[in-house]
Amino acid sequence: MSTEITFEKVIKKYGDNTVIPALSLRVQPSEFFTLLGPSGCGKTTLLRMVAGFNSIEGGEICFNKKAINASSPQDRNIGMVFQNYAIFPHLTVKKNITFGLENRKIKLSKADIEKKVATMMDVVQISQFKDRLPENLSGGQQQRIALARAIVIEPSVLLMDEPLSNLDAKLRVDMRNAIRDIQKEVGITTLYVTHDQEEAMAVSDRIAVMNLGKIQHVGTPQNIYHRPANVFVANFIGRTNIIERELQFNGEIATLVFDDNHRVVLNSLDTTNYETRTVKISIRPEEFIIAENNEGIRGQVLNNMFLGLNTHYNVQLVDGEQVEIIQESTIGQIIEPGTWVGLKIKADKINVFEYESELSITKGVVNNVQ
Structure with missing residues (x-):
């Protein structure tokens, strides 16, 4: 079942400084939802709160109406793709993707792991590189490994933090199309962070434009472009x-x-x-x-x-x-x-x-x- 993410008056503080004041939002099941805004607007902070890497000083974040505030990151059943890939340089493509499955609480048989990994390598189109080390692959191929490793564990939610910012312009276009296609094929609820407006419009079902910790406009790319809610x-x-x-x-x-x-x-x-x-x-x-x-x-x-x-x-x-x-x-x-x-x-x-x-x-x- 796909996961709905709800934010109910969520607050983030650093000391006396409130960086996200009482933010409320709903991300629909299976939706590709993007947090978009300039540097320092709070989008990555909010994503890290969902992941469990940042504390929550007020309000609730819920998966399918169940609060996750007190859950540890490993108990939230999330997949995460970072800006710097964060893949293991000493492991082959196949072993990188296998890693998460082998270290889950619920143990799978070797045959089930082999099947899941093979399927996921086909989905992200890197099967032909399964025995290579990451250093022998392009940036786009390495990002596909990171994406496959995040999805193969069948997380409730996929979190992506500026995943394309280290790629050159052409590869970014190719990879954003690939990410969109893969997300639709898998059907996982995805929360995506970027400061690149073109990237956001290309991949998103809906976008939340943020500034200074507040959401300015939530809507489809078409509506936000043609009928913006305010001057910002x-x-x-x-x-x-x-x-x-x-x-x-x-x-x-x-x-x-x-x-x-x-x-x-x-x-x-x-x-x-x-x-x-x-x-x-x-x-x-x-x-x-x-x-x-x-x-x-x-x-x-x-x-x-x-x-x-x-x-x-x-x-x-x-x-x-x-x-x-x-x-x-x-x-x-x-x-x-x-x-x-x-x-x-x-x-x-x-x-x-x-x-x-x-x-x-x-x-x-x-x-x-x-």
Whole structure:
């Protein structure tokens, strides 16, 4: 049976310093759930609390509604994959994977161990290397050993702490795809920690974006990207332009005033405050449209960067603000620095936030923070 992980008002302190204040969260059975955030946000601390490596100063962590706070790490039935692999250099691939099974409280027969290890080596695609020592394998192959060793013991929960950070860029992409496929095949509840937003979006069923020990947004990768709950999430996930503009109302009809020449009527707001006010808005670079006949928001191209599929532009608006724009590359149509252009925006893609609270007032935000 797959395991549900629940966090009920969990607190972590170091002396008088509270680094995780009363955090609540639910990870669903068989879910690939990622804790995402900048360095120091508390994501690895929370993972180590689940593993039993860090103490819990308040609240409860439960597996299938059974509290594990007082359980020792070896009694929690977890598998863990570390950033540095932590495999035994003097043991072959096969013996590395076998190690955990041979040292379990419930002893298995030699035949059962052989069968489980052979199956797991097939799952992670390292059977052909079974008699090699780790030093003779690539980083990606070593990480597959670590993954196989963690899963072969059939843990209730798989914990992964920045498992791809030591790999080069191409291998990271290959391994994140492999990890996602293996997790789905095995069906184990997985809690994954990373600071890499692209990695998180590629592998996760859901993501919790953390900052300063608090969860800012819990949702699917698509929802977090397109409808961030607040300005921090909008800035952290992907690339965006955060600018301030006046939000005007005529009754319940909302209009964003970009400049004297361009206004956008919004049908996507979730607010009962119909007072004209300054708000913060998030516009992703790909959501700008360079308009024909220079219609829309006026700006001057400062520079361009051709990156194959897309071309990136930095554009200075008439009020002095700079925005980043990404356009699909077309043959012979790169806009040169110094050119004045008009910009339009896909209105349904704009995210609007209250100025002081920086919380979204845009329809479609799905935030499962408890």
